[in-house]
Amino acid sequence: MKVINIIGAGLAGLSAALTLAEKGIHSRLISVLPSERAQSVLAEGGINAALDTMGEDDTRELHFEETMRGGVMLADPAAVKALTDGAPGIVERLAALGVPFNRNPDGSLMLRSFGGQKKKRTAFAQSSTGKMIMTSLIDAVRRYEADGLVERLSHHTMIRLLIKDGVCAGVRVRDDYGGRLYDYAGTVIIACGGLNGFFPGITTGTDANSGMAASVLFAQGVKFANLEMIQYHPTTIGIPGKRCLVSEAARGEGGRLFSLKDGVRSYFMEERYPTLGNLMPRDVVSREMYSELRGGAETFLDMTGISDGTWENKLSDLREEIIHYLSLDPAKEPIPVEPGIHYFMGGIYVNTRHETCLPGLYAAGECACIYHGANRLGGNSLLGAVFGGMTAAQSVSGYRDRPRLTDGAFNGADELDCAPSEAFSASLGYMLREGLGIVRNDSGIRAALENVQMLGYGNAAERAKKALAEAMLYSALGRMESRGAHYREDFPETFEGFRSVTAAEYRDDAVRITFEDIGQGGVDNDKV
Amino acid sequence: MIKFEILRRRSASDPPYTATVSYDRDADTTVAEALTYINAEILTDDPVAWEHSCRQKKCGACAMLINGVPKLACDAWLRDYPEGVIRLAPLRKFPPVRDLMVDRSVMFENLKMLGAWLTENADGDTEGTAYDASRCLQCGCCLEVCPNFYAGGKFSGAAALAPASRLISEAQGADRKRLYGAYNERFYRGCGKSLSCRNICPAGIDTERLLVSSNAAAVWKRLFRRGKKK
Ligand SMILES: Cc1cc2nc3c(=O)[nH]c(=O)nc-3n(C[C@H](O)[C@H](O)[C@H](O)COP(=O)(O)OP(=O)(O)OC[C@H]3O[C@@H](n4cnc5c(N)ncnc54)[C@H](O)[C@@H]3O)c2cc1C
Ligand code: SF4
C-alpha cells in the first residue's frame, strides 16, 4: 500500500493530508507537536484572494501582478499565476469547511486592505485567521484519521531522509516520548515551516520550528534557494522570549506609523509614499523604520483613529494582546513598535509541482521557496501553504515509485539523533543577525561568515545547522544588489542581471552557491 | 530571588523527585522564560523537559501546574508570585512522559470518537459561537480541574465541548443529527455543570455560554439560530 510521509502538521501539512485523503491515498502526518501547536495558528491578519466582494473591481491578474511586484520579480511567474488563480477557490473551500470569516451585510466574504495591494483582497476572521483556518482543517482531516486514511504521529521528529539509488525512499523519525527511532518507507512531503531556530528568541514565530529538518535536508544534498531573503515585519513588540507580531491588519484598518525625535512626530510613510503610505510592502516599511531608528528616533504605531466598531468586530484579539503585553490600550494611545524577523521567503527549492531536486521528495509551505520571491506580501503565505500542500499532494498522487524499503523500528545508532545545544544555537543566531540585518554590506556579511566558520560543532546536528547558516550568508554575500528584503547598502540598486535564483547546495563538505534561471527548481518525477 | 521547585521524573516508569533551583534574575518575565534560562544556564547537562512552541499563549503546548493551578507557563508572570516560591508540576490527568511533559493524546482520541468533523458544507454561524469555540487550544487545563473527567472515560470534558460547539453551530443535514447524538453521549450526560472549567481556560473561552447554546441545540433541540426555527 502506498503511504505518503508528511513532515509537519501546520497548514501545509494538513492541506496535503486532506488532499491525499480525498483521493483515497494514505498518509502519515508526522510532527514534533500536534497541529494545534504549529506556527500556523499564530497567523492573524488574513488570507489573500481576488474575490472582489468589496466593489473595487479586483481581479486575479492584479493579485498576480502585485505578488510578482511585491516579490520584486524574483518568484516563478508560472507558479504565482497558479497560486493567484487558485486563491478564490481555496478561500471559498475554507469557508465551506466552517472558517468563521468576517462577512459583509450581504453575506459575502469581507476583505481588508493589506500591504503592497491596492485593492481590498484579504479575507479574515477578526485577527485570528490562522487559528480559525487551522481549527477547521484539523477537523476536516480528523474525519480521515477516523477512516484510517491519515495516521497521526505527533511528538515525532524527523531525523533524516532515507535515500536509496538517488531517490528519496523514506524517512527516519524519532518518537520523542520513548526516544526510539523508526524508518517509514514512501514518498516524503516536507512541510516543516520556517527557519526560526536560526534566530532564537528574536522571531515572531514558534520555537518549535527549529530549522533542523531543513538543516538535515541541506546536509543530505537537497538544493535550497534564495536563503538571503528574510522578511522583517515592520511592527513587532518585544515580549519574553520572542518578538510578538502586531498584525499588518492594524495598518490595513487605519493604523499609522510615525517616528518621534526631539518631541516632533513624523508620519514618515505617508510623507514618503503618498499612494500606499503605511501599506507599502514590508521590506520598504522595515527599511524606512530602520533608517528612522538609526537616526535616533523612536517608532510608533498610532491606532487611535480606528473606530470602536472596527476594534470590536475586526481586531478584538489584537487589542487584548497589546493591552496584555504592553499595558497600553492601542485604541487610546500609540504603541512603540520595531521591525522583527517574521518570514523566510527562501527555503527548499521546488518547482510549480512542488518537486525538489531529489526524486520522491516534495516540499510545501513556509519551508519551500516558490511563491514569494524577494519579499512576501502579507496574506499570501497562508494561501501559499494551503495551495502548496494541495499541489504537492496532487503531484505525489501521480508519482509512481516502487517500494525500496520496509517500515520498521531502527535499532542502530544514528549520528543525527541529537540536537544542537542551546549555547550553540544562541551563538549562531547572534552571528547570523549581525550579518543578515535589514541593511547589509560586504564587510558585515564576511565578518559573520568568518565567525560562523570558526564556530566549533559538537555533534552532527550542529554541523548540519552550521552548513545551512553558512549557505544563508554566502547567498547574501553573492547577491551584490538590493532586491526586496535583501538590501545591500554597498549595492543599493536592483540589477536585471541578478533576476535569478540564488541556489545553495552542500557538496563534498562545502557550500556551493550558483545563480540559476528562475523556474528551474526540482526534477520532474514523472520523467525519473 | 525566586525558588523553583520542579517535580521531575526521568521517564514514566521512574519515580518523581523534586529539583530545587534558585533564580535570581528579573521577575518581570514569564515562567516559560525562566525555565528556558534555567535549562540553558543552570541545568545545562540535564535540562527539564517541557513542551513549548508559540510563547504567546496561543498554542497550549506549555500547560502545566504552577503552584497547583493549571496554567500556561508563557502566561504566568513571576511578579505574580510574591511569596518567592514557584512549584512546577506536570498536569495530573494525563499519563506522564518525562519531567513536565505529559501525553495529551487522549484529548485527540476523544475528539475522534466524538466524530468531531463535518461531512457537509458548514452553514454559516451568525452568533459568534464558531469563532469563540474555534479558539480552543486543546491545552487540557479545563480537564485538569473538571471533577468528572478522567482519561479513558467516555465523558470528554470542556476540551471536547469547545470543538463540538463550533461544529454544532455550523452543522446542517445529517451532520447535525450525528453531532447532537455524540454531544449527548460524550459530553452532556457526564457533565455535572459545576463550571470549574469556566474560569480556568487560558483562552478565555466562556464554557458556560457554549454549554448553554449547545445544550439548547443538541439536547433541547431548540434551534436557536436565526432563521432556523422549525
Ligand atoms: C505571528 C505570525 C502571524 C502571521 N500572520 C499571517 C497572516 O496573517 N497571513 C499570512 O498569510 N501569513 C501569516 N503568517 C505566516 C504564516 O502563518 C506561515 O508562513 C504559515 O502558517 C506556515 O505554515 P506551514 O504549514 O508551512 O508551517 P507551520 O505552521 O510552521 O508548521 C510546521 C510544522 O512542522 C513541524 N516540524 C518542524 N520541524 C520538524 C521536524 N524536525 N520534524 C517533524 N516535524 C517538524 C511542526 O511541528 C509543525 O507541525 C504569520 C506568521 C506569524 C509567525
Ligand atoms: S461544567 Fe464541570 S463537569 Fe462540566 S466540563 Fe466543566 S468542570 Fe467538567
Ligand code: SF4
Ligand atoms: S477549553 Fe480552554 S482550557 Fe479547555 S482545552 Fe480548550 S483552551 Fe484549554
Ligand code: FES
Ligand atoms: S508556548 Fe504556546 S501557549 Fe505557551
